[in-house]
Amino acid sequence: MEILRKTGNQTGARIARKEDEAKVVSVRRLMWLRFKRNRLAVIGGIFLLLMYLAAIFAGFIAPNDPTMVHSQYVSMAPHGLNFVDTDGNFHLIPFVYGVKSAVDPATFRKTFQIIPEEKYPLQFFVRGSEYTILGIFRTDIHLFGVEEPGKLFLFGTDTQGRDIFSRVWFGAQVSLSVGLLGVFLTLVFGSIIGIASGYIGGLFDDIIQRVIELLMSFPQLPLWLALAALVPDNWPSDRIYFAITIVLAILSWGALARQTRSMVYALREADFVTAARYSNCSDWRIITRHLLPNTMSHIIVIATTAIPGMILGETALSFLGLGIRSPLISWGLLLTDAQHIRVLVQQPWILTPAIFVIATIIAFNFLGDGLRDAADPFAK
Amino acid sequence: MEIQLNAVPHADRPLLEILHLKKHYPVTRGLLKRTVGYVKAVDDVSLTIYPGQTLGLVGESGSGKTTLAHSVMRGITPTAGSVIFHDDHLGPVDVASADPAALRHVRRNMQMVFQDPFSSLNPRMTVLDIIAEPLQVNQIAKGKAAQERVAELLQLVGLRPEYMRRFPHAFSGGQRQRIVVARALALNPRLVLLDEPTSALDVSIQAQTLNLLKDLQSRLNLSYLFISHDLGVVEHVSDTVAVMYVGRVVEVAPTRKLYQQPKHPYTEALLSSIPKPDPTRKKRRIAIAGEIPNPANPPPGCHFHPRCPYAQPICAHEAPPLREVTPGQFAACHFSDELNLKGVNDF
Amino acid sequence: MTNMLLQIKDLRTHFFTESGVVRAVDGVSFDIAPGKTLGVVGESGCGKSVTGYSILQLINPPGRIVGGQILFEREKNGRKEVVDLLKYGARSEDIRQIRGNEIAMIFQEPMTSLDPLFTVGDQLAEAILVHQKVSKRSALDRATELLDKVRLPQARELLNKYPHQLSGGMRQRVMIAMALSGQPKLLIADEPTTALDVTTEGQILDLMQSLQEEFGMAMLFITHDLGVIAEMAEEVVVMYLGRVVEKTDVRTLFDAPKHPYTRALLESIPKVGHKHDGPLQTIEGMVPSPFNIPQGCPFHPRCARFMPGICDEAVPAETPLERSHTVRCYLYSEQAEGDRYGNPA
């Protein structure tokens, strides 16, 4: 049975309405949505954000001056905050005990004993040593601390009696920024050379590729060591800092340039680039409007994944005494104390900075994974 | 030896003449990139396109259709031959050897539409930026004026101007292909090269796109070079059809003639191979054996002879020239006059 | 009813993706008789491939077959019995026995199903050894035989070649040879010629037809090309957005199609040999996103005969017309589908 009923043909209008409902999402927003889906990446990102913030405000977070030598408290184990005292009473505000040192008559080693009568409650926004934030703001307010003569060494002290907890945050300033600065240099070198090599092609491309191959076929560590050894001993520490970042960047731009080049190489043949050429676009315009925007997100991903390598590189160089030198502090430098097995066995807390190195590296890797997904928001 | 393709009566003089065009890619081997031979992707092709007309170009994959189109645009520099564009201002320009200024001018009059609508649009640019780019680059319109022109172009291709702030990923394949067409038309070209413009599209979307292209052609007096391997689509849109086989044109003729009375055995084989949407006409294919030869190493003589059911000894060593067999119909076969080949409706 | 080789009843395969549920196949039913060819046509994304994969339970997460029956008549110990393939687990020994042995499948892009690291001979012999207990040597002999069957010249030499050394047409022939190795009762061919050139396509279609006769197998032929359907199929189902909208024999499909979608589809292709200057008939709009299938008849937003208040309410029921012809459209019956969401029919 056929239902015969004439209907006006409003198909077009109906379809138009349907289409309107499709949202106008930018590529950037798609990327963000993709990134958000990766839980670990988000956690990694937040962790790193906190780490960098802490590094910037290191002076505020650190209760002690990182270079201050507490000669009575050399190589002291961490002595933490307590809520419950020796009598079993609960305190709402945690406190630290006073400590006195004694020499063990049998082993002649220094030992520390708490003085149960001396309790120093934790205080917030206390005045202490002076420091600057980003070299601009000078202040002496610290997030927390205890009243003199109490001492707060959350992670213990090193062989010279300096507060490891405070040194970790000041070390973060150097270690974390070396990664960023090094990667920035890598990014600039690598992407310019990569894009040029991919776009120009031909002999130029061949030469660049061979150079990169040569660079990449050297074993990294010896090359780093050799380059770092070239840095004069008598340079001031900040100049050494820059020299080290450059050393790190020199060895990593090759990989980035390579990947950029292969992306550009593929994109160069993409129909939209051909179309741009056929509408008389200049090479400059093609590079800046078509190639760069389509490779930038991938380049940033590659760069992010290079940061951990840089941090490890700095750590390794400083650990071996060829990197950052005092009075600057870096995580690698903090670990130099741990070179002797005797120290390690007796004072394992000296390794605490390594935990930060590991956590940061892992966080960067998680973040890199998430960014990689986000860089390709159209992939299934 | 000049081939006179102008025997068909046409009111106008030609818009584009492709004369003895060749593109040979070197085949290299080893570390030192020694040239060991050539892929003759396009091998001595001559074709003519008239104003307001469509030249259909069919051929199986690897026959050189895309290479030909890019050689016309000089995205690929031809090995030999010329591509004469008859420009209103500059007169005849040989695209193959034009200086940069002339090339820029000619490219405004010649545009190309690609097969894959997904790689034809920069994913990081809005539709507005994409279509306005040719206008800005060629200093035709900027800002508000460009925006108005984009709106006009979007309307022309049947998209709503409000879409111009969207990014390509928000569009379906068919809509993207419309955007590509709008971009190609931005500069008011005389000739559009369409490289398989519908083969990535669904059947129902293909019909919309074909109608749009025909409609635009009559409204804007456009000329098309329409490349496809779908013989039904090419028949529908073309005035003249050229058939390519391994880099050479084997037959050129007005559409109806080519489909009803082909003069080259390869054309006949193609026509017989098309699966026809008509269950009453089952299975009457001319079985042509074998496969398309490797273009780096094609058979001598007529490239088609190893598969040709009518091949004679001469075909194996002498390449037949393209010659006029009936008025307006050119075929490259030694036996075009003797053979009585079947048309598409005879199978 | 005559005995059927394969009966699909109300098959539903859904993909549970992060952006929502894709009802890729949503209530598909059809039968295939032994030795016959059933064609499945429809536009991209309508669920043709997923239907084919579902039969062999080759659906991977996030996809899942959520309902229906796939009744297959198999011979076991000399007795015929009808089994529901969905009762077997996707990794069970039974379904493995059926795959390749009784039901084989070939795909659009043969390169994805051939391993580039092994020679043609290795892969063919492997396929034979999985199902038959013979020596490696006789498996290779059998492989040569199969390559002869698919009319590949110089079969012996071909055995030592790698897939990338073959042309597209040759690869597809190798795939067919592999599919035939178990002498299947049913061959599922998912767009086997879409990636091929016209002349090669013709050769492969001819080959498949003659092999079908020789082996007496049934075929489920998936394609979006109505020309190929006309040539290959005896019965046809037309799919749109995961549903069968029309089901009939191939003559009727081309002579007297009933569903507006089928009609529009047939009119929108340029008919070779019948050049005219007018525009082609088109279907307006585009296939909706699979996440957003319209309510009621899925075709209603594009349908030229849309009836407001009827077509956009409930899914029309499958209505039998004459003989084996059925159609899902309110133009032919007011009956709505007995709704599985508890809505009144």
Ligand SMILES: Nc1ncnc2c1ncn2[C@@H]1O[C@H](COP(=O)(O)OP(=O)(O)OP(=O)(O)O)[C@@H](O)[C@H]1O
């Ligand atoms: N850059 C290149 N270098 C070497 N050979 C090439 C190059 N580009 C194309 N070819 C070869 O030239 C021949 C013609 O290729 P072309 O792309 O023009 O064919 P086509 O007719 O467009 O095919 P299709 O239908 O597959 O698009 C092919 O054999 C191809 O391999």
Ligand SMILES: Nc1ncnc2c1ncn2[C@@H]1O[C@H](COP(=O)(O)OP(=O)(O)OP(=O)(O)O)[C@@H](O)[C@H]1O
């Ligand atoms: N793995 C998957 N995950 C999510 N959705 C899927 C998946 N596979 C298929 N689909 C969806 O299922 C629907 C049907 O897909 P299917 O591959 O069966 O289409 P088709 O008819 O074979 O199309 P084509 O002609 O393009 O091959 C589509 O909407 C598709 O997006």
Ligand SMILES: [Mg+2]
């Ligand atoms: Mg091509």
Ligand SMILES: [Mg+2]
């Ligand atoms: Mg499919």
